[in-house]
Amino acid sequence: MRISQDTIISNDKIAKDTYQMVLQPDEMPVILPGQFVNIKIDGLMLRRPISVCSVDETTYMIIYKTIGEGTKRLSEMSAGKVLDVLEPLGSSFPIHEELDEVLLIGGGVGVPPLYEVAKQYRKMNKQVAVVLGFNDMESKFYDIEFRRLGCSVYVATMDGTSGIKGTVIDCIKEYGLKTDFVYSCGPMRMLEAVNNNYSKGYLSFEARMACGMGACMGCVCKDSKDKELYYRICKEGPVFEIGKVEIVC
Amino acid sequence: MRISQDTIISNDKIAKDTYQMVLQPDEMPVILPGQFVNIKIDGLMLRRPISVCSVDETTYMIIYKTIGEGTKRLSEMSAGKVLDVLEPLGSSFPIHEELDEVLLIGGGVGVPPLYEVAKQYRKMNKQVAVVLGFNDMESKFYDIEFRRLGCSVYVATMDGTSGIKGTVIDCIKEYGLKTDFVYSCGPMRMLEAVNNNYSKGYLSFEARMACGMGACMGCVCKDSKDKELYYRICKEGPVFEIGKVEIVC
């Protein structure tokens, strides 16, 4: 982890309330799939944690949704602006060379961290099935990008305006997807469903964070069995083995 | 008084820590000599009051010194940026057609509001003597501009690096200036001296302000005789007849 001055290379709207930003750190660190960065935004107190979606030689990319003041301000920034960023943070999605196929399940802005996972598995020529859930067609993004990587992509929307009408689980059932090793990120209710339906793979969580680096105990979650054990989502997480942490919706 | 969106036309350093900014209101109001504007600066709570130095058809100009966070931020702004400004505020320097000569005494960033006064008297071809006091030569500004208007200009610096070494009063004595109708603005100690040495003319005061428009009673000063009477520097002031208000240093 380091503090970096990251230059905005581009910042484009890619779906309803959804933006894609490419950042160039002063010195590119190693960022693993599923890790996040913590961005200082002028005039706001706390940094904003955002998952890294994809990593290049000298840049990385994030996708974020404008839900409040911080992400709104982020969306208004132009190329050339320099951001103060803590990077990279947290645990990552382990990549298992021995697997032949994996299932990625993403909901809304939980989709981005899965993209780098898909890239890595496709580089090894593995089968990657991707199930993407959105509220509606306008919110949909990255289905095409996943397809371009050579993944099989299945889309579900809550209002049925694109793909299957319903949740990602409905979608998986509908298409009869059988792959049992999953990588998932998205809203709590979705993670809960994935957690209940699968026993192998990884989930990535969100939490309100203050420090983002393990010092404040603001972001903890409990172990699913030992109620005395807790994990910091920013440090031991955000990625945990499926079934490891207690899910509270 | 109105809230205006003023576009920065230019913003240039003219002396040590001293900047000159030209602003173009969405609709140009009538601004009288000695009046001030109250500028909202992003990220700071209270507006910053700054005197208007000079007025044109569609623009006006201010001169300010960077003393804290607000003026520092102001100095970093570029042409094209739009500022939220309450304008114009306060009382003005009355201009007396019947006078043949006036003496303007300005100290530091008290100099700017006197410039418009000089302009108006010079337009009527009156004799205008200007005494400017600064800390040092690097802080000096606008002596040339006053000369260009046709004023006789006398400079004093505290360290003697330009003009007379000493205060504006030392300077007036040194040059034996006899004009007895004064317009003055500057630090409290200077105003006090002017107030003690002259009985005709006007002084302009500063005070910490919250509303800048007469509502909060944050900026009051007392009448010099009737201790029960008070004035709001932002409303009845900043310009008062000499001798009218009690001077507290």
Next chain:
Amino acid sequence: MLDIKLPGLNLKNPIIPASGCFGFGREFADLYDLSLLGGIAIKSATLEKRYGNPTPRIAETPEGMLNAIGLQNPGVDTIIEKELPWLETFDTEIIANVAGATEEDYIEVIKRLNDNNTVKAYELNISCPNVKHGGIGLGTSPELAANITRLAKAAATKPVYVKLSPNVTDIVSIAKAVEEVGADGIVLINTLLGMRLDLNTAKPVIANVTGGLSGPAIKPVAIRMVYQVYQAVNIPIIGVGGITCAQDVLEFLYAGASAVQVGMYNFVDPFVCPKIIEELPSVLERYGLKNIQEAIGRSHHE
């Protein structure tokens, strides 16, 4: 959809400029029609004219400000004579904020205002240090707060709201104490006691040494107190502290306020009150609310 009836006050909307932040409205009347406002809480009135504290009285702080005006006001008689008749010309509810150095002062101010038809309710400012009680404000003990409220209620012919100080260990006990003796409503909060030092002189920026902290910085404290007091009393609460926009108003309503006052933000944006009034309906709608009644105390409901 914005109107709300409170003891003595028929508010067409819940937006009231806070005492001391709006003078007697004259400056703002140059900018917009005061009849747009739900009500106006006028600057604290004392029995005698008060000059207030020495200057500087103002200091900026992170997302807030300090003030130590010291209740400067022309005195109740002048207010009755010069300010209230003028305010009468607007269609808005006038709340007279009452302050004093002694309990007798408060009562006398109330008596003089009783006959005035412009004033619809009183707001007792018991947050100022009181000489008679050794510099401890009336608002800092349940007993003193209850006592002045009882006296005020006995003297007043209009509803009495009590404006509490947040500089206390237990705001709930004070709120309950004033409710018990008949307060018609509670106004929460006045300023937090704060201070700033000038690094050049090492002296306090404010001549009075300490000042009252207001603005967005204190909003979390204000929301907390409104929320706690709402659970403990049955009289309406007027919320105040750090409001800058319609969303802030909604947060106060959710916490339990029936109306709100906007203080120092009037200095930042003189149009903040009419702006909020204009935006409030769409903000209510965005959160699925039909009127402000539905918003009041919502965070306490299932």
Next chain:
Amino acid sequence: MLDIKLPGLNLKNPIIPASGCFGFGREFADLYDLSLLGGIAIKSATLEKRYGNPTPRIAETPEGMLNAIGLQNPGVDTIIEKELPWLETFDTEIIANVAGATEEDYIEVIKRLNDNNTVKAYELNISCPNVKHGGIGLGTSPELAANITRLAKAAATKPVYVKLSPNVTDIVSIAKAVEEVGADGIVLINTLLGMRLDLNTAKPVIANVTGGLSGPAIKPVAIRMVYQVYQAVNIPIIGVGGITCAQDVLEFLYAGASAVQVGMYNFVDPFVCPKIIEELPSVLERYGLKNIQEAIGRSHHE
């Protein structure tokens, strides 16, 4: 020029990360050498391991934040076993912040730490609501505060600093009460009690309903309390609340603090402490001060 000796603490500079905002230093040790710091106030230690409050525990506020961590910590024995030996490897003064549900808890924690050579002083956190006393914190009454301090002093073999709650009517009386029973120093201030509501759900953003407000927003309150307490006591004060830069430190020193703690700003800029330490000499110089001794309490001198 930056060094200062306080009871039990030989600070090479007056900068101490505040309890709860630095964990046990491990995360920050990845970023810089902890030996740069004057001292470290470790996360509150309780007798038993504590899980703390449900999440969300964090909310942002204007120039501040709310937290309701709830004293999550591994318990004093684990701290002694796992954290202190590691902290021992740094050349900095360790302050053990002590908390508990009962007076007995505090005393037991102190007893277990007495033999540990890494800990140089105790900091009693009496700002947390105490179950034994009906949810009213030990820090909200002079009697309770004095009582726990007396017990702590009797048990402790190291100096005892008492960290006071700002959520009180009269901070001075509490400071005097703990001084009277032998406190070696006072730490001012802990967080203000605040709250935020989520407009979508109308529920508190923080699961615990209320949280502690910290950050620049509360600095004016902290400065005021340090200033007032300095006038009333003769033991050193450690100032805390809203510090972000060397200028803020100077303001606290002027008000009467002998050292300071930096809390939530460690989250905003993890390098804030070493940065301040680096900048402090030039800031002292700019204001004509030869060392921090000259700055301490300067606003009270002629």
